[in-house]
Amino acid sequence: xxxxxxxxxxxxxxxxxxxxxxxxxxxxxxxxxxxxxxxxxxxxxxxxxxxxxxxxxxxxxxxxxxxxxxxxxxxxxxxxxxxxxxxxxxxxxxxxxxxxxxxxxxxxxxxxxxxxxxxxxxxxxxxxxxxxxxxxxxxxxxxxxxxxxxxxxxxxxxxxxxxxxxxxxxxxxxxxxxxxxxxxxxxxxxxxxxxxxxxxxxxxxxxxxxxxxxxxxxxxxxxxxxxxxxxxxxxxxxxxxxxxxxxxxxxxxxxxxxxxxxxxxxxxxxxxxxxxxxxxxxxxxxxxxxxxxxxxxxxxxxxxxxxxxxxxxxxxxxxxxxxxxxxxxxxxxxxxxxxxxxxxxxxxxx
Numbered sequence: 011x012x013x014x015x016x017x018x019x020x021x022x023x024x025x026x027x028x029x030x031x032x033x034x035x036x037x038x039x040x041x042x043x044x045x046x047x048x049x050x051x052x053x054x055x056x057x058x059x060x061x062x063x064x065x066x067x068x069x070x071x072x073x074x075x076x077x078x079x080x081x082x083x084x085x086x087x088x089x090x091x092x093x094x095x096x097x098x099x100x101x102x103x104x105x106x107x108x109x110x111x112x113x114x115x116x117x118x119x120x121x122x123x124x125x126x127x128x129x130x131x132x133x134x135x136x137x138x139x140x141x142x143x144x145x146x147x148x149x150x151x152x153x154x155x156x157x158x159x160x161x162x163x164x165x166x167x168x169x170x171x172x173x174x175x176x177x178x179x180x181x182x183x184x185x186x187x188x189x190x191x192x193x194x195x196x197x198x199x200x201x202x203x204x205x206x207x208x209x210x211x212x213x214x215x216x217x218x219x220x221x222x223x224x225x226x227x228x229x230x231x232x233x234x235x236x237x238x239x240x241x242x243x244x245x246x247x248x249x250x251x252x253x254x255x256x257x258x259x260x261x262x263x264x265x266x267x268x269x270x271x272x273x274x275x276x277x278x279x280x281x282x283x284x285x286x287x288x289x290x291x292x293x294x295x296x297x298x299x300x301x302x303x304x305x306x307x308x309x310x311x312x313x314x315x316x317x318x319x320x321x322x323x324x325x326x327x328x329x330x331x332x333x334x335x336x337x338x339x340x341x342x343x344x345x346x347x348x349x350x351x352x353x354x355x356x357x358x359x360x
Contacts, residue, residue: 016051016058023047024251041250042155048258053266060256068252069138069220070204071245076135076221076343077203077228078239079336085233087333094298098290098309099338105286106130106311106342107349109279114357117275118268119149125353127153128279130287130311131335131342135221137257139346151257152269154312157280161312164284172303196240203228203237222343229340287311301326308334 028043051058088095110128114121122145129136133154141147207227211219231237291305300308304326307317321331 013058016056020044020047020051020056020058020255023050024254040247041254044251044254045151045155045258046254048255049261049266050258052259052261053263056259059259060252062256064252065256066208066220067204068249068256070208070224071241071249072135072253073207073221073224074200074204074228074239075241075246075249076132076225076336076339077232078241079332079339080229080233082233082235083333087330088337091298091330091333094294095334095337097297098294098334099341101290101293102130102287102309102311102338103342103345103349105290106283107353109283109286110350110353111356112282113275113279114353117279118272119153119275120146121354121357122146122350123149123153124357125350126150126346127276128283129154129342129346129349130283130338132339132346133158133312135225135339135343136346137253138221139343140350143347143350145350146265147257148261148265149269149272153276153279156273156276157283158312160277160280161284161310161317164281165307165310165317168306169303193238193240193242196238197242197245199237200228200239200241203231203239225340225343283311300330304331307331 024044024047026043027046028040031039031042106128110125113119113128114124117124119127122140122143126136126140126143126145127150133151136154137147137151140150204224207224208220209223210227211221211223214223228237228239232239287309288306290309291302294300294305294309295302307321307326308331310317317331317335321328
């Protein structure tokens with residue numbers, strides 16, 4: 011097929027799959043659809059590739075999306091409960107490191123892939139940072155998004171068991187945390203933060219600076235109320251699609267074979283990490299006397315947007331849940347590189 015025909019087929023397949031995933035209420039459907047379609051086209055021998063500048067721009071938008079979750083209320087909650095939050099977040103990150111070491115030491119995955127893939131949160135950022143560090147971003151993406159699906163499935167079941175009559179309202183509203191196209195000034199300010207943050211990340215030579223720069227700059231500006239971060243749903247959809255295509259189109263038949271063989275240990279590692287997250291929830295209940303469902307959703311490892319959907323539809327302290335989730339994502343992204351290097355050395359596998 012010619013490149014134009016390949017792109018047309020990829021776009022049609024991507025948004026068709028995204029629609030199916032949305033109907034099934036799967037997390038990050040607008041990212042999973044393009045990624046699955048990209049995997050299929052890449053394994054079938056498609057020659058098209060996502061240009062890296064477009065991928066970099068998409069990373070910057072994701073950085074702004076993370077920054078959008080940092081509000082004044084979350085900062086106030088962090089200031090008030092920081093000892094308990096720090097204990098729980100560091101425990102969860104430690105558990106992620108333990109799972110990464112076990113998978114890298116005793117499993118079939120390369121040590122670098124196990125280290126980045128087991129990081130408890132910030133899936134898009136971990137894929138980008140793994141690519142910058144020389145790890146295979148395709149296998150890291152599989153590990154991260156398989157865990158996101160497991161987290162959503164387990165969290166949904168737990169929420170329904172604890173609150174069988176919980177309302178389902180607000181689920182779609184939380185899917186895209188911002189966004190009307192007529193907020194031209196806010197959209198322009200957000201795009202300016204994305205550009206300036208990416209330039210800042212490049213200047214500081216940060217790993218995955220296209221995400222970290224906008225995330226840090228945007229978090230400061232958004233939390234202080236200087237900039238109202240607004241990301242229209244169509245723009246966020248394009249950013250998710252670009253990341254999904256960039257990762258998916260790099261798959262080959264050989265990569266899929268490796269991923270298929272490793273799937274049982276990936277799912278097993280995900281379930282172990284979720285269970286260890288429940289231990290962090292127990293610590294939170296003991297230290298802060300938080301209700302069990304709030305504690306479980308606050309400590310579940312990954313999928314901040316998906317956890318927000320479940321939290322809004324349940325009778326929990328949404329502000330506290332999002333505060334803890336956002337802090338964990340920030341610390342996971344900031345500590346990802348040194349922790350991955352430590353796990354790689356500990357496993358002895360490159």
